[in-house]
Amino acid sequence: MPELIAKSALARQALTLGGVTLAEVDAGQVTSVALFPGGTKTLAKGLKAIGLTMPAPNTFSEKNGRRIVWTGRDQAFLIGAGLPALDGAAVTDQSDGWVTLGLSGPGVVDVLARLVPVDLRLPSCPVMTALRTHLTHMNAVILRIGDCAFEIMVFRSMARTAWHEIEASMLMVAARTGKKG
Template sequence: MPSLIAKTPLEGTWPVTHGGLTLAEVELTRVTSVSAPKVGRDLAAGLKALGVSFPKPNQFTGFDAVRMVWTSMDQAFMIGGDPSGLSGAVMTDQSDGWACLRLEGAGADQALMRLVPLDLRRDAFPPGAAARAPLNHMQMILMRLEPDCFELLVFRSMARTAWHEIEEAMKSLAARAGLV
């Protein structure tokens, strides 16, 4: 029986920095799709025990160990955390299907706005905001963690393409800053 070696979607890709922006892979432990047409008492109690709540549209709750990210009507992704204590929802393991990239530094919103058709300025997309949107031709789930820090969930199969697109936007901004 062959022995397989687990690898992250961007294995061997190191963090890159251009200008004041840094792009890095975030290794996901577990991603669970939680679908609940009605967030009942059992589900709410289970989420509360994990330190999160079911997010409102275009938001996420929690931060470090467990995060609930709105993904569509009546659906959220639980990142991290053990969903076994939850009841009152339909859950699906999504762990192997997604990659996570973190872009941080002054101007992160400017780099992403070259690729994403959303207003990502702080007033329009503050920390705690989430959106399901295209990144050029790929779908993603975008979260603003801090004023100058974003995380992007992209399909695992598109991780290297997303990395390339974001790095090119970073290089463009750095080159433009060098001209001023």
């Protein structure tokens, strides 16, 4: 019987242009958590056991190598570690369906401004913000993980397209600023 080997969606080295770095991030396991009607208290007990709570809209939190990210009304992604049994919610492994790209550097907001229809400047999008939006024509979950750092989750089938679009924007911003690396 053949043995299946997990492969990276992009298998690319990091790319740096104009002081902005793009890289594929291994986020670990991604599990969708969708609250059942009336399951709030039951789910809260299960999440409390791992030190997390359901995130407020447009936020995420981290603890002990796990991250819980708001992805919609009564929905979240639990990222980065195995999931204990959770009652009160539909729980589905999404690990093979999503790719995470890291984007960081002082010009990161300028790069994303060409691709995303929301204001990502720090006053409007503070650290620990999670946005469900579009990256050009692709659905995306965008996490602000630092003052000059984001993680962008897109469907695995769109990974190369997302990389291409971000790289093109990085090139345009680098050309405007005159920075090469």
